[in-house]
Amino acid sequence: MITERIILPTILVLAAVFTGCKSLEVVTKVTTTVGVATGTISAEQAQSIDRSATAVGKAFEKLTPEQEYYIGRSVAATILVDYKPFDHAAATRYINTLGMALALSSDKPETFGGWHFLIMDTDEINAFAAPGGFILLSRGMLHCCRSEDELAAVLAHEIGHVQREHGLRAINSSRWTSAFTILGTEAAKNLGGQQLAEMTTVFEGSISDVTSTLANSGYARKLEREADADAVVILQRVGYNPTGLINMLGEMSRRLEKDTRGFAKTHPDPQDRIKDLKKLIGTVTPEAEHPARQARFNTALGGI
Amino acid sequence: MRHITMIAIVTMLATTALAARAKTMNVQVREAQVRQAPGFLSRILISVPYTEPVTVLEEKEDWMRVQTGSTEGWMHHTALTTKRLKLSGAGPDAQTTVSSDEQALAGKGFNSDVEKQFKERNAKVDFAVVDKMEKLKIPVAEIQAFLKKGDVVPVEGGAK
Numbered sequence: 001m002i003t004e005r006i007i008l009p010t011i012l013v014l015a016a017v018f019t020g021c022k023s024l025e026v027v028t029k030v031t032t033t034v035g036v037a038t039g040t041i042s043a044e045q046a047q048s049i050d051r052s053a054t055a056v057g058k059a060f061e062k063l064t065p066e067q068e069y070y071i072g073r074s075v076a077a078t079i080l081v082d083y084k085p086f087d088h089a090a091a092t093r094y095i096n097t098l099g100m101a102l103a104l105s106s107d108k109p110e111t112f113g114g115w116h117f118l119i120m121d122t123d124e125i126n127a128f129a130a131p132g133g134f135i136l137l138s139r140g141m142l143h144c145c146r147s148e149d150e151l152a153a154v155l156a157h158e159i160g161h162v163q164r165e166h167g168l169r170a171i172n173s174s175r176w177t178s179a180f181t182i183l184g185t186e187a188a189k190n191l192g193g194q195q196l197a198e199m200t201t202v203f204e205g206s207i208s209d210v211t212s213t214l215a216n217s218g219y220a221r222k223l224e225r226e227a228d229a230d231a232v233v234i235l236q237r238v239g240y241n242p243t244g245l246i247n248m249l250g251e252m253s254r255r256l257e258k259d260t261r262g263f264a265k266t267h268p269d270p271q272d273r274i275k276d277l278k279k280l281i282g283t284v285t286p287e288a289e290h291p292a293r294q295a296r297f298n299t300a301l302g303g304i
Numbered sequence: 305m306r307h308i309t310m311i312a313i314v315t316m317l318a319t320t321a322l323a324a325r326a327k328t329m330n331v332q333v334r335e336a337q338v339r340q341a342p343g344f345l346s347r348i349l350i351s352v353p354y355t356e357p358v359t360v361l362e363e364k365e366d367w368m369r370v371q372t373g374s375t376e377g378w379m380h381h382t383a384l385t386t387k388r389l390k391l392s393g394a395g396p397d398a399q400t401t402v403s404s405d406e407q408a409l410a411g412k413g414f415n416s417d418v419e420k421q422f423k424e425r426n427a428k429v430d431f432a433v434v435d436k437m438e439k440l441k442i443p444v445a446e447i448q449a450f451l452k453k454g455d456v457v458p459v460e461g462g463a464k
Contacts, residue, residue, distance in 0.1 A: 063413070064387070066415070067413050067415070070419050076434050076437070077431045077434045078426075078429050081429055085433050085436075096442050097447055100447050107382075109380055112333045134437065179413055199414070200421040203418045203422055204422060238458060290454065290455050
C-alpha cells in the first residue's frame with residue numbers, strides 16, 4: 001500500500017511531465033522475459049526516464065546502423081512477446097508500401113536492415129518505433145485513422161522517432177560506461193566468452209531501457225514535438241496533407257475517452273499536440289477527397 | 305623562390321592527401337544500391353554489400369555520385385560512412401572493426417553473437433516474428449505505382 005502511495009503520485013507526475021505519445025497511447029502491460037515491464041512505473045524507472053529525458057550524453061551517437069539494427073530487432077521481438085502480430089497479408093503489405101514511401105522521403109531512408117512495419121493484434125491504441133526502423137502499430141491505432149492521409153501521419157510520426165534515434169536515447173548512460181570498459185579490455189577482435197557474456201548483459205540492459213520507455217513511460221514531450229514536426233515535413237515531401245495528423249489525434253482523443261484500460265484515463269489529451277501542430281502547420285487545409293486513395297484504404301483496413 | 309616552391313609543393317601534397325581521404329566511404333547498411341540518377345525512384349545499377357568501400361566523385365544534396373568497380377552511379381548519403389568498417393572474413397555479421405576514438409563501439413559491441421546469447425537467455429522473446437517482418441520487401445516500382453494510383457503528389461520537391 002505504501003508502495004502504491006509512492007508509485008501513483010509518480011505516475012501522475014510523469015503523466016504531467018512526459019506527455020508523449022507513448023504516455024498517451026500505451027497501455028502498460030508489456031511483461032517480458034528480460035524483466036522489462038512491471039505493469040507500473042517504479043520510482044527507480046522514473047529516475048531513469050528523467051535522466052534519459054534530459055539527455056545524459058551522446059554515447060548512442062557512436063552506434064553504427066548495424067548496432068542500432070540489433071537493438072531494434074531485440075526491442076521489437078521483446079514487445080512482440082505480449083503483442084501478437086495481426087496476420088493479414090493485404091493490410092500488412094498496404095502499411096509497408098505506404099510506410100516505405102514515407103521512409104524514403106525521411107532524413108534516414110537507409111537503415112541497416114531497411115524499414116519494416118507490422119500490425120499488432122490488439123484493440124489497444126498503441127504504436128512502437130523500435131530503433132533501426134522496426135515500427136509496430138496496433139489495430140486500435142489503425143482504428144484512429146479514417147483515411148490514408150491520417151494513417152500516413154501515424155507512420156510518419158513513428159519514422160520521425162526512428163530517424164532522430166529517440167529510442168536509443170533511453171539507454172542509460174551506465175550501459176555505455178560498461179560497454180566501453182569491456183571493449184577497453186580487448187583489442188580489435190571479436191569478443192571472447194567472458195566478454196561476450198558481459199556485453200550481452202549490457203545489451204539486455206539496453207533493450208530493457210528502450211522497451212521500458214516505449215511501453216511504459218513514453219518519451220519526453222520535446223521528443224514528441226520533434227516527431228510531430230518530422231511527420232509534417234515527411235508528409236509534405238511525399239504529398240499527404242499534414243492535417244491528417246491533426247484529424248487522427250482528434251479521433252484518438254475521442255477514443256481514449258472511452259478506453260478505460262491501463263493508463264488511458266490518466267493520460268494527457270492529444271489536444272495539446274493538436275494545438276502545437278496548428279501553430280506549426282500554419283494554414284490548416286481540410287483533407288481533400290481522393291476516391292482511389294480512400295477506396296484502397298477501406299479495402300486494406302476496412303475489416304480489421 | 306625556393307620557399308615559394310616548397311610552400312606550393314606542401315600545399316599541393318596536403319590538398320591531394322585531403323582529397324584522397326575524402327573520396328573513399330564505406331557502405332554502412334547491409335546492402336546499398338547504386339542508382340542511375342539521384343533519387344530512390346531511379347533505376348538500380350548495382351548493389352554494394354556492407355563495409356564495401358566506394359569512391360565518392362561528386363555530392364549533390366543528399367546524394368553522392370560514386371564509383372565501385374567499373375560502375376558509376378548515385379547512392380544516398382545515409383548508406384555511407386567515413387568510419388572504417390572491416391570484415392574478418394565470415395560475412396557481415398562476423399565482422400571486426402578497426403577501433404578508433406570516434407568509433408569505440410563499432411562492430412564489436414552489439415552484433416549477431418550478442419543477439420544469439422540474448423536469445424539463449426530469453427527463450428520467450430520471439431525473433432521469428434521479426435525475421436518474418438524483415439522478409440517483406442516492397443519493390444520501388446510498387447511504391448511508385450502506389451503513389452501514382454493514389455494521386456499522391458509532392459507539395460515541396462517530392463521524394464528525396
